[in-house]
Amino acid sequence: MFELALAVKNGDRGSRDDVDLKELSETLMDGALVIVGCVVAAVVLCLVVRAFDLRWTWAFSPLPAAAFLFGFSPTLGIAAGACLVGAGALGFVRQRQDIERGGTEAQAARERPGPLGYLRGAIERRRWRRERVRGGRLALGQGPNGSVHTVPFGERQGTRAFIIGAPGSGKTVTLATHAVAYVDWGYPVISVDPKGDRDYCDQLRSAAERAGRPFYVWTPDGPAAYNPLGRGTPSEIADKALAGEVWTEPHYLRQAQRYLGLELQALRAVGEWPPTLRSISSHLNPERFDALIDRVEGELGKRLRDYLGGLSQRSRAELGGVRDRLAVLEESELGRWLEPRHDGTDIDLAAALAENAVVYFQLDADRFPLASQMVGASIVVDLVSLTGQLQGRAMPGLVIVDEFAAVAAEEISRLLSRSRSAGLSVLLATQAFADLSLARPGDSSESLRGQVLSHVDYLVAHRQSEPEAAELLGQMAGTKPAWSLAERVGTDKGPIWELKRDGTKRRTREFVRHPDEFKSLGTGRAIVIEPASPRLAERVQVWPA
Numbered sequence: 329m330f331e332l333a334l335a336v337k338n339g340d341r342g343s344r345d346d347v348d349l350k351e352l353s354e355t356l357m358d359g360a361l362v363i364v365g366c367v368v369a370a371v372v373l374c375l376v377v378r379a380f381d382l383r384w385t386w387a388f389s390p391l392p393a394a395a396f397l398f399g400f401s402p403t404l405g406i407a408a409g410a411c412l413v414g415a416g417a418l419g420f421v422r423q424r425q426d427i428e429r430g431g432t433e434a435q436a437a438r439e440r441p442g443p444l445g446y447l448r449g450a451i452e453r454r455r456w457r458r459e460r461v462r463g464g465r466l467a468l469g470q471g472p473n474g475s476v477h478t479v480p481f482g483e484r485q486g487t488r489a490f491i492i493g494a495p496g497s498g499k500t501v502t503l504a505t506h507a508v509a510y511v512d513w514g515y516p517v518i519s520v521d522p523k524g525d526r527d528y529c530d531q532l533r534s535a536a537e538r539a540g541r542p543f544y545v546w547t548p549d550g551p552a553a554y555n556p557l558g559r560g561t562p563s564e565i566a567d568k569a570l571a572g573e574v575w576t577e578p579h580y581l582r583q584a585q586r587y588l589g590l591e592l593q594a595l596r597a598v599g600e601w602p603p604t605l606r607s608i609s610s611h612l613n614p615e616r617f618d619a620l621i622d623r624v625e626g627e628l629g630k631r632l633r634d635y636l637g638g639l640s641q642r643s644r645a646e647l648g649g650v651r652d653r654l655a656v657l658e659e660s661e662l663g664r665w666l667e668p669r670h671d672g673t674d675i676d677l678a679a680a681l682a683e684n685a686v687v688y689f690q691l692d693a694d695r696f697p698l699a700s701q702m703v704g705a706s707i708v709v710d711l712v713s714l715t716g717q718l719q720g721r722a723m724p725g726l727v728i729v730d731e732f733a734a735v736a737a738e739e740i741s742r743l744l745s746r747s748r749s750a751g752l753s754v755l756l757a758t759q760a761f762a763d764l765s766l767a768r769p770g771d772s773s774e775s776l777r778g779q780v781l782s783h784v785d786y787l788v789a790h791r792q793s794e795p796e797a798a799e800l801l802g803q804m805a806g807t808k809p810a811w812s813l814a815e816r817v818g819t820d821k822g823p824i825w826e827l828k829r830d831g832t833k834r835r836t837r838e839f840v841r842h843p844d845e846f847k848s849l850g851t852g853r854a855i856v857i858e859p860a861s862p863r864l865a866e867r868v869q870v871w872p873a
């Protein structure tokens with residue numbers, strides 16, 4: 329009886345122990361599952377934050393939601409909180425590793441925006457989006473941490489900027505952002521577009537309409553006319569007429585310049601002024617040239633007759649090339665749009681600047697390469713002579729020349745140097761530095777590049793396809809102090825875990841913007857370098873106009 333009672337008692341305890349053990353193992357199992365789930369979730373969250381290029385502190389932003397969850401289910405709340413803290417900690421460690429690696433990875437790590445910076449940036453962005461120009465600065469776009477990036481706006485002294493980027497990288501959109509801001513501010517804008525970008529033209533047109541200002545457009549198909557040879561001194565006009573011609577010998581160029589220059593002096597002396605492409609090319613005919621010179625009196629007439637008398641038959645024949653070229657241009661389908669019509673539709677740059685107009689020249693350089701160079705060069709030379717006539721007065725406004733190396737390479741440095749005193753802003757764009765070398769063949773000193781870069785107040789570099797360009801731009805963006813970590817691993821034979829590691833930390837300098845960064849910029853992104861500013865070169869997502 330007693331034995332039976334004991335057996336029953338023992339059996340009871342055995343089953344209760346079994347129950348306790350089962351409960352314990354279930355609890356442990358649940359706990360382990362929660363911990364594994366938390367670790368996995370933390371790793372995934374950390375990866376998601378990095379994939380969106382955000383700072384590790386973003387992992388903490390849902391903590392208030394975890395606290396709210398705690399009110400309903402403490403276990404879930406604690407698990408969610410632990411997962412967020414874990415993700416943050418993991419992100420912090422990865423960020424430290426990125427920074428220690430240096431170079432572009434460190435740069436990207438430093439620039440990842442945190443939630444507070446982003447909020448501050450959002451407020452700033454709202455303000456700048458409403459008012460794109462403030463305090464002499466123009467909001468160009470936003471930096472990687474959400475802050476607004478501004479560039480100098482040519483309010484008083486004008487600014488000079490250079491935009492460079494591979495095809496399709498976003499140059500024209502950046503030009504449009506500038507152009508619309510200047511129009512909105514009330515300044516005239518003259519834009520030369522050798523490619524004829526329809527969207528860009530439409531943006532300029534609507535900006536002008538919005539501001540209630542005149543909009544003039546010149547295209548090789550009309551209907552407005554622009555006389556590229558109507559302004560300037562005889563030698564300036566001769567240079568414009570010869571722009572774009574390739575000379576095998578400098579001697580031919582000088583001969584043609586002299587011949588044209590003298591013809592223009594004769595035209596001015598007899599009152600056929602301002603000249604046009606038609607009047608110049610028709611007087612290049614030898615009989616008409618002789619007849620023109622006969623009408624010129626005095627010292628000039630004598631000089632012209634001496635010159636003509638001294639010209640050999642061979643020289644006259646060589647000059648036939650100039651005559652033919654101008655005649656071909658004048659007789660081409662666009663020739664009529666280069667002849668003034670005096671019916672009120674002619675484009676006059678001085679008048680356009682005076683009435684704060686917006687002028688768009690669509691050159692179509694693929695169809696008319698020579699004419700494009702002549703018109704492009706003429707616009708730039710006209711602006712140079714207009715700035716010369718100001719005599720200290722300011723001429724605020726913006727001149728934009730897209731693909732400038734192809735249409736006005738030689739004339740641009742004069743405009744850059746003159747524009748400062750005239751208060752005119754100049755914005756130049758090109759696809760590659762190689763275009764600047766091509767524009768001055770045989771010039772190994774890269775003088776055009778040097779002239780342009782020495783004048784610019786800021787440079788907007790979109791994606792680069794040339795490694796040398798990326799290298800040069802990286803150097804222009806400068807360097808900054810950094811730590812470099814050199815680690816030496818011992819070679820003593822022994823198990824791998826016993827390898828000796830010695831680390832030395834050295835102070836060095838690294839690129840503010842590594843050349844590789846210039847090669848991998850996405851469309852619409854650019855690195856903005858402002859040499860005279862204490863602000864370091866920054867990666868910017870340009871805001872379209």
Ligand SMILES: Nc1ncnc2c1ncn2[C@@H]1O[C@H](COP(=O)(O)OP(=O)(O)OP(=O)(O)O)[C@@H](O)[C@H]1O
Pocket residue numbers: 493494495496497498499500501502523759851852853869870871872
């Ligand atoms: N800042 C930007 N924001 C949004 N989209 C952009 C931006 N910049 C460029 N894009 C897009 O990329 C396209 C090409 O840009 P864009 O015409 O400015 O290039 P580009 O450098 O001028 O090319 P090309 O050398 O051929 O003239 C645009 O039509 C637009 O869709």
Ligand SMILES: [Mg+2]
Pocket residue numbers: 499500523525730
């Ligand atoms: Mg373009």
